[in-house]
Amino acid sequence: MQIYADNAATTKMSEAAIKAMTDCAKSYWGNPSSLYTIGQKAKELLEEARADIARIINAEPREILFTSGGSEADNQALLSAAMLGKKQGKTHIISSAFEHHAILHTLKRLEQNGFSVTLLPVHENGVVDPEELKEAIDDNTCLVTVMTANNEIGTIQPIKELGAICRERGVLFHTDAVQAVGHIPLDVKAQNIDMLSASAHKFHGPKGVGFLYAKKGVRLSNLIEGGAQERGKRAGTENLPGILSMVAALKEAVAGMDKHAEHMKKVRDHLIEGLSQIPHSALNGEAERRLAGNVNFSFEGIEGESLLILLDQRGISASSGSACTSGALDPSHVLLAIGRIHDVAHGSLRLSIGEDITMEEADYIIENVREVVEYLRSFSPVWRDLMTGKKEFIL
């Protein structure tokens, strides 16, 4: 059996997305900035795509900026908000402890440039508390950025409430919604969102393309200087095959969202139930406010890396921590943020299932994880210490 359970790292392109990409490459290859017919046709499709995206998140077309993906959208949002803040003499930014590195590393850079950063705790359940945001905001705060759903543990944040607090205090609110767009309903107006980042390859679109929503009146900086594309904010000939492919994928994802979520939740809960039977294991992040596709477990006394390799040999593609940090031996900052100690965080497994997962596949996963965990524990020195009482069990 071959099971791809790493959809939080990337997804397979849908047939509709592949078709939109190749159709564009074959038939609409003109430069949208050119005045002759094939250029103007490309321009028309580009603007239609912008309008489609805007409609899906309840924004205006001119509020959508195409980017090279989620990381770029995050960088653009944070750097623009920081620039705007500086002009008003405000240099304090609030975020959360378990953001994606595209956010955390950009914040580091801003700190080196005179900004101060407060990271809100995410608690054992993996959710930011709006009351703590209220306390952290002050007159010097220019931006709050909290992700919509976490990429490692799948917990969904109270975006609407956080946005409302920001609005009341006149502070810009950005959310990295890369794991959420195409998976849970989003409405930038109803949820009080000023800026939102998305990436196509997390919802069955192509890699290297995404978008940033920035509410009218939020002045973006010129990230790339050059021509007048994207209203001068991001110069360079537009990636039209990628953009049209992204829109095709997003339309499909949104149309199937409810049905897919219902099915995936059933399979997810079956996986959680099955994996909970393994002794000294625990689910990371709360079960309720959680993406339908995310299961993240810690198993005491093992190494996540070895678990992944052995699961791969059995046809299961999964992840420990996030794809960006695997390869490095630092434990995941997300698991540390929810209070897991290093040893426990190391023995973690993320399964991010897709909508085509079956119950039989879930059973195969449970069975194999159980066997592999048992096998790894059989020669783990840490497990021996736990069993002989030299070390105390935490889970």
Ligand SMILES: *Cc1c(COP(=O)(O)O)cnc(C)c1O
């Ligand atoms: C994948 C991901 C990103 C980065 O998106 P890219 O398109 O790969 O640059 C940012 N934030 C989150 C939450 C993600 O899951």
